[in-house]
Amino acid sequence: MKKDYDKTLTRLIGILTKISNEEMPTSKELALEYNVSMRTIQKDIKERLHYYPIVKDKQHRFQFEYGYSLKRTTLTNDEMIFLNLALTQFEDVDDIDKVKDSIFKKIINKKFYSPYFIKQDDLEDLDIYSPFIMQLEHIIEDKEIASITFTNQTKELELYKIAAFDGFWYLFAKEIEVQRVKIFRLSEIKKIVKTGRYHKTSNTYVEEVLGNVHSAFFEDGNSFDVEIKVYKEIAIYFKNKDFLESQEILKEYADGSLLVRFSVSHDEDIDNIIKSWLPHIEVLKPKRYREKLLNELKTYIKNLEISS
Numbered sequence: 001m002k003k004d005y006d007k008t009l010t011r012l013i014g015i016l017t018k019i020s021n022e023e024m025p026t027s028k029e030l031a032l033e034y035n036v037s038m039r040t041i042q043k044d045i046k047e048r049l050h051y052y053p054i055v056k057d058k059q060h061r062f063q064f065e066y067g068y069s070l071k072r073t074t075l076t077n078d079e080m081i082f083l084n085l086a087l088t089q090f091e092d093v094d095d096i097d098k099v100k101d102s103i104f105k106k107i108i109n110k111k112f113y114s115p116y117f118i119k120q121d122d123l124e125d126l127d128i129y130s131p132f133i134m135q136l137e138h139i140i141e142d143k144e145i146a147s148i149t150f151t152n153q154t155k156e157l158e159l160y161k162i163a164a165f166d167g168f169w170y171l172f173a174k175e176i177e178v179q180r181v182k183i184f185r186l187s188e189i190k191k192i193v194k195t196g197r198y199h200k201t202s203n204t205y206v207e208e209v210l211g212n213v214h215s216a217f218f219e220d221g222n223s224f225d226v227e228i229k230v231y232k233e234i235a236i237y238f239k240n241k242d243f244l245e246s247q248e249i250l251k252e253y254a255d256g257s258l259l260v261r262f263s264v265s266h267d268e269d270i271d272n273i274i275k276s277w278l279p280h281i282e283v284l285k286p287k288r289y290r291e292k293l294l295n296e297l298k299t300y301i302k303n304l305e306i307s308s
Helices: 002-020 027-034 038-048 078-090 097-108 132-141 203-210 235-240 267-275 285-308
Strands: 052-058 062-064 144-150 155-165 170-177 180-185 190-196 222-232 248-252 256-265 281-285
Touching: 002 038, 002 062, 027 038, 078 203, 097 203, 132 155, 132 190, 132 256, 144 180, 155 180, 180 267, 222 267, 235 248, 235 256, 267 281, 267 285, 281 285
Parallel strands: none
Antiparallel strands: 052 062, 144 155, 144 190, 155 170, 170 180, 222 256, 222 281, 248 256
């Protein structure tokens, strides 16, 4: 037990050091380095290190919340380690977990008040330790084909990833019958049955397909290009950030506006980008979507005139 504890403590200190040094490790990288499962790393972050303000960026890399540093804590690293060791000697004491929680909150947060406010989308609760999620994870890792019953139908699927879009959790998988990759809502899954059959789809292929997934409306095989003119008022935002992975700046005009192209698989993907930037953005192609957007705007203006 002492040896196991030493390994755990060494791993926790290593994780904190990497995050403190802004190495921004992922769960997979940490699991490989310390020869443990990704579930162990998730438990480290979620339970053993929950006192620390550790967050993930969009690439699922760990970092401290903006404005936090280990240097802001009251104790030195050696003192923190000593305290950890000391508190483990009292595991049988009633309410020891509450006492430890109180102590660490006071020590770690005493001098920390973040000057930053970063609003993140609320994410649907997901219990990664539930039998349901653990079963999905094992099927994905083993590349086993599963028969999954949803609210209104049953489908045989190649399971690839559990993914989050717009605050909800989905299953990224290929439907065997139509041989197309689709996205299914996790909350609609009612039953999972393993088939004993396996697929050989490479992880590289899965990552490539995911690179073109921008929303839960993804439809495999329906990809099409969109060209937009980004007016000079907002051009800097598109130059400094790729709003879609396939985004490409084709031309920069003399007045500072941009010609931008990107690929999507559903109109909803365009909506999520275009409508938030109106009126400083213009859809050039496809003509079908340009006319659709124009009609929506006309209807919107008409309804405003009626209501006023």
